[in-house]
Amino acid sequence: MEGKKRLVVLGGGESGVGTAILAKQKGYEVFVSDKGPIKPKYKRVLLNHEIDWEDETHTEEKILNASVVMKSPGIPDKVVLVQKIRAMHIPIVSEIEFAAQYANATIVGITGSNGKTTTTMLTYHLLKDGGLHVGMAGNIGDSFAQMVAEQNYEDYVLEISSFQLDDIETFKPHIAVITNITPDHLDRYNYQFEKYIEAKFRITKNQTQEDFLIYDADDEVITEWLEKNKVKAKLLPFSITKKVEEGAYLEDNTIITNIDNSIFTMSTDTLKLEGKHNVKNAMAASTVAQLLKIRKQTIRESFETFQGVEHRLEKVLKIQNVQYINDSKATNVNSTFYALDSVSTQMVWIVGGVDKGNDYTSLLPLVREKIKAIICLGIDNSKIIDVFGAVTDELVEAGSMIEAVREAYRMAEPGDTVMLSPACASFDLFENYEDRGRQFKEAVRKL
CATH class of the missing domain: 3.90.190.20 (Mur ligase, C-terminal domain)
Structure with missing residues (x-):
């Protein structure tokens, strides 16, 4: 990809503008095109970085000469312009894919139909309290690409939607989390649940034996897929209904996590978040924290100070x-x-x-x-x-x-x-x- 120098960004929102900034920094000729209006705050950023852009139109001759296209996650594949780009065999990548190649960092990628924002924020909170130089991005908050361009964190916690996973080819998180999979966004996947499930599991497709996949063992959709498909990453399940050998489970209102024979225990009374689903989110986050060697006492203390997510209960x-x-x-x-x-x-x-x-x-x-x-x-x-x-x-x-x-x-x-x-x-x-x-x-x- 290094020799391909013209990057066209479709969509002038957070992920698009962030990708444009990183691409310019890496020596690409960059053009941003949005069919709708670009917000004034993003226009100012593009002007400050001297990046060429247009809004409320797509000028095809300025787009179809790209070496690579970054498509914002909200743009579906059925859009005519996207089909023309594919017909010309111009690679289309997601922001996550483009930015990851320049991030020399440990990446935790979190996806799922529900709970991914809470799990992402909770994981970030635990890692930050644990002293890691960590950034939080993706489908939440700031653009991952812009962070890679400007912050250069050693660790990233990324919330990743199925739309963002649709356009990855080489992206590989060291630790992947799938919180759960239930029917969602079916209008984007031709009302075929199987296609949506496949999109979610793209998070682990490039992982190796050195990597980890943390998942909800109570979720039948996930467990059935794992029975039928081979995953190279080490599997670390979590469950509130049964005991697991490695991973996390619930016993007498106590979360027990076992990673490499290192046992971590914490009462669910420690959690400020209510509901069974938040016990699961806590299990996923504490498993990540243990894998990244955060002190057990720090994990417990961090749970007590986590305030939850705006707009979520x-x-x-x-x-x-x-x-x-x-x-x-x-x-x-x-x-x-x-x-x-x-x-x-x-x-x-x-x-x-x-x-x-x-x-x-x-x-x-x-x-x-x-x-x-x-x-x-x-x-x-x-x-x-x-x-x-x-x-x-x-x-x-x-x-x-x-x-x-x-x-x-x-x-x-x-x-x-x-x-x-x-x-x-x-x-x-x-x-x-x-x-x-x-x-x-x-x-x-x-x-």
Whole structure:
């Protein structure tokens, strides 16, 4: 790849601009092209680095002469321009792939349908507290490529989505984590769950016997795939239902991790995070920390100071003894299942958005047991109404977050919980899930 000097970046967001900066530093001629508008903050960065760019158009003659193309993860393969690039046999890489070749560092790569952000932030917290010179990037926060260009960390913890894994060829994390695999983004994978599973397992495809794959041994999708496919990396499972020889398991509310006959134990009471899924996230993170030789006492102390992730089961306020929880990051059914399962009170549930091929039926037992009212917050709520209309006392539609929160305030009684856990993407009414979560918190504070 060293001799290929013209890099075209499709998409002028965080990953695209970061890749452009790194490529320029490495001697590439760089051109950034975005079919939509590039945000002013990114335009300023491109101008400061004297990088050529365009937005609200794709000029094909400036793109199809590339030696290599970096495609932002949000752009699907079915886009005509992407198909033209592939037809001309121009290599398409992801930001993760491009940046990793220049990062002389230990990489921890974390993927999964749910829990990957919490696990990434928790792992980073443990490693940083343990004294490692570590950066956190990928699908979270800053661009990995820009970090490689400007920070030169010795270790990286990367949150990696299936979209980012789609365009890797040589990328190899030393430690890979798969938190779980449940149906998500099926609209991107022709509604074939198998293709989505394959995308997730690309995280381990280039690993060797010197590397590690940490995974949820309670997840049937993962364990079935591993039974049928050979993985070179050393397998380190974690489980809350059974004892494992090497890896992590739960016994009498104690997390026990065994790596190379080094035993680490920690009470689940140490965790500030609630719910079974967070016990699993803690198991994955502590396994990484042990592999990277963080002191056991440091790991325990770090768990006590970890505050959790914004927009993930985030307690906002208690008003008239009603707890308001922001779980805007729940963009799929499985994530919402965890959220509803973690609360013991009766709930008013705010749900809806852009459906990604969701099957809501797994939520029916929880809805029957815990949900007293549903507020649909999306442009098209017909599927949610069809599934839940007959099993809840009250179901209404809201056209804005302010309206949804006011309805919830009207419906909730002392002792209840109001939960925003949409199970859907946010792009119909909001910029992204962060915008949706912030609007929820703002509306709650104005009550």
